[in-house]
Amino acid sequence: MRHPKILTSVLTAALGAGLTLTATAGPAAAAAPAPGAGYTGSVAEAKANQAFFDAVLASVAKKRAAAPGAAAVTVVYSTANAPSFRSVISRSAQIWNSSVTNVKLAEGSNPDFAYYEGNDSRGSYASTDGHGNGYIFLDYAQNQQYNSTRVTAHETGHVLGLPDHYSGPCSELMSGGGPGTSCTNSSPNATERARVNQLWQYGLTSALKVG
Numbered sequence: 559m560r561h562p563k564i565l566t567s568v569l570t571a572a573l574g575a576g577l578t579l580t581a582t583a584g585p586a587a588a589a590a591p592a593p594g595a596g597y598t599g600s601v602a603e604a605k606a607n608q609a610f611f612d613a614v615l616a617s618v619a620k621k622r623a624a625a626p627g628a629a630a631v632t633v634v635y636s637t638a639n640a641p642s643f644r645s646v647i648s649r650s651a652q653i654w655n656s657s658v659t660n661v662k663l664a665e666g667s668n669p670d671f672a673y674y675e676g677n678d679s680r681g682s683y684a685s686t687d688g689h690g691n692g693y694i695f696l697d698y699a700q701n702q703q704y705n706s707t708r709v710t711a712h713e714t715g716h717v718l719g720l721p722d723h724y725s726g727p728c729s730e731l732m733s734g735g736g737p738g739t740s741c742t743n744s745s746p747n748a749t750e751r752a753r754v755n756q757l758w759q760y761g762l763t764s765a766l767k768v769g
Contacts, residue, residue, distance in 0.1 A: 608721070615719075654718065
């Protein structure tokens with residue numbers, strides 16, 4: 559979730575370097591320039607967000623293949639490394655769970671991705687190492703300046719397959735910090751909801767066939 563002073567990005571360097579995350583490893587720090595007003599994202603970030611979704615999809619598909627009788631598609635997350643945001647993360651998950659039908663978010667063991675917290679000049683972001691491991695980093699300063707539930711729900715949207723669209727209105731969750739700090743909307747709009755349902759209906763089916 560970007561805004562003019564705090565760069566919200568994925569760790570494209572991690573993708574290139576093949577950084578491997580473990581259960582206790584935190585996000586890698588990397589300096590990045592702050593974008594100017596009207597920042598619209600980059601091709602590299604879009605590719606990295608897509609890689610994160612693909613990694614989560616593959617993780618869920620692997621579990622489904624092992625338990626084909628499972629009634630629902632569930633993406634499991636961990637808050638072990640983001641304890642002060644646990645309630646906000648839970649609210650974000652509830653928002654998404656009440657908004658879409660083809661996938662659900664749940665906290666638990668053997669997670670498909672994890673949340674981390676800390677200080678980072680880039681703000682909050684979603685990242686993957688390109689090897690099936692992914693995480694969402696929640697920055698303290700940004701979550702004080704912007705509505706924290708919106709920040710978290712926005713980043714979680716990347717897990718579910720949605721790209722950034724900073725030029726969108728406040729009513730669009732994936733517009734992130736584009737509308738400014740006064741925007742407190744933390745719910746996806748109809749188009750975003752429909753897209754997530756579509757991705758998890760057809761995307762998971764394709765992933766299972768590949769698996």
